[in-house]
Amino acid sequence: MRLFFVPGSPYARAVRIAVAELGLGDRIAAVETTLRDPASTLLPYNPVGRVPALVLDDGTVLTETPLILATLDRISGQPPLLRLEDPAAMAAYGRVTGLLDGIAVWNRELRRPVQERSPGVIALEETRANRVADVLEAEGARGLHPGSRDAAAILLGCALGYCERRHTVWRWREGRPALAAWFDAFAERPVFQATVPPPSGI
Ligand SMILES: N[C@@H](CCC(=O)N[C@@H](CS)C(=O)NCC(=O)O)C(=O)O
Known part of the structure; x- marks a missing residue:
């Protein structure tokens, strides 16, 4: 899996921290990209042009921080960071x-x-x-x-x-x-x- 981010984004930072907290660092490669840039490496994956964006192994591209966090929780198999039941x-x-x-x-x-x-x-x-x-x-x-x-x-x-x-x-x-x-x-x-x-x- 690949996680598109920019170093200045607080949303992407939250997801990067979650990746580390859930022990997923060896399964998810962090890919630095650019924003508001027609040549951005992100755009072929996410036409919205925002980070974070998580590319799953089957090619599905997830955007929006809470949806990515919920997905990370699911694939980690660990107690969730985003407790949807609470x-x-x-x-x-x-x-x-x-x-x-x-x-x-x-x-x-x-x-x-x-x-x-x-x-x-x-x-x-x-x-x-x-x-x-x-x-x-x-x-x-x-x-x-x-x-x-x-x-x-x-x-x-x-x-x-x-x-x-x-x-x-x-x-x-x-x-x-x-x-x-x-x-x-x-x-x-x-x-x-x-x-x-x-x-x-x-
Ligand atoms: N609602 C989104 C917000 C993400 C967002 O606004 N990301 C900013 C960086 S902090 C972005 O990619 N901005 C680029 C743009 O608006 O073109 C989320 O929860 O992930």
């Missing part, structure tokens, strides 16, 4: 997905030339991100799985890790000591350290 785990995963999706929209806006940016979109996404982070903080990170045997925790680590390196305009740590402590503990894991994204200047 409503609380699904709720946590959905909330983190919403946070990350909003950050991605916000970040995309900041990559436009200044005169093309929408202040309204930026304000909406900043408010959304703060709202979710405040709830996580208010819960004292209680609902967060402490390790990387949980898909929501992995995705949150990747979302906050993205903000540390590629979306530093959001000062998510300020006033959120519990969330910051959770992230700092999570970030010590070797697989997380091995997948740190390059800085983007944003």
Whole structure:
């Protein structure tokens, strides 16, 4: 199997971490690709042009992070990272997905030339991100799985890790000591350290 990724993608990072956590590294080759590039090696496999994309042994190409995570869980035969039978785990995963999706929209806006940016979109996404982070903080990170045997925790680590390196305009740590402590503990894991994204200047 092959997993297409770019080093800066938090979604692909979550899948790369899951591959390692599930012990699938010897069965899945990580293939670095390019995005928004008509010559990208990804496009013949995934016309959507987004990562992560997982090419199965039979040629099926899976996209969308939760679908890939569920597939990795199935083929690993191990206790799942994405616990589809557990409503609380699904709720946590959905909330983190919403946070990350909003950050991605916000970040995309900041990559436009200044005169093309929408202040309204930026304000909406900043408010959304703060709202979710405040709830996580208010819960004292209680609902967060402490390790990387949980898909929501992995995705949150990747979302906050993205903000540390590629979306530093959001000062998510300020006033959120519990969330910051959770992230700092999570970030010590070797697989997380091995997948740190390059800085983007944003
Ligand atoms: N909903 C998708 C989001 C994936 C996504 O947005 N990936 C970004 C990289 S972080 C991408 O490939 N962007 C390229 C593009 O939009 O053209 C998932 O869950 O995997």
